Amino acid sequence: MKGIILTSHGTYASGLYQTVKMIAGDFPNIKIVEFHEGDNLENFDQKLIEAYNDLTYKDIVVITDLAGGTPFNRSVMSLADKGNVAFLSGANFAMVYQALSSEIEDLSEFVADVLEKGKSSITKFDMEEDDEESLEDGI
Template sequence: MNQIILASHGELAKGMKNTLDMIVGDLKTVQAFSSYRDEEKNIKELIEKEIKDNYEKNDIYVLTDILGGSVNNEVMSLLKDYPKIHIIAGMNLPLVISIAISESISDGLLKQLIKESQQSITDCNQLISKSLNRKEENL
């Protein structure tokens, strides 16, 4: 089973979890943590507890909002104690859904899921423009 930890600045991770729940149902294997400037508990401590509780039971995927951001850096520091976790920066909803609904994820499949999620980022104006240009060419 895959344990997914969503971690972000502000409410992004919680919003991602809420949207995931709406699309695929409430998954108990997905947790969301948000970082604030005035938080009582450090996000790293909260995530580390979740990792400790699941480290031997599940494959753990930690998705952070931005590579090199403070949240990503905090999570990256956990790799020395938990080398089996998978940390992915730049989360988006297609990637979260793909990991959440996949039973077993090989390194090759993870690479493919990341590539597919990157391809879901599209300039819709250009897409429409290309489509309209093709229609005009066919006339």
């Protein structure tokens, strides 16, 4: 299991994690760090470092909403020197759930698996091709 820091602009990270909890339950290996309008960058950096220090896992994966955004950039600036941290962007439900629940030990394989799960979950519904009954099932 890896430690996960989920970070975003606004409340996207906490909202996304609330959805994960609603469907799959609570996970002990996650810390949420959000960047809100008017936040001080140094305080945000400190929150990222505190989240890292609170997660007692061999490897830490930071998942952000947007590559190149403040949460992503500050995460890299604050944590890249730790050596056991990977940085991912484009957070969606599937990738966050996979990251929280995966048992893959190797960090490179873990990251590849999480990214693949996130990408493969992005689909387009086509009423002509998809079975209407599948809409009734839900999760």
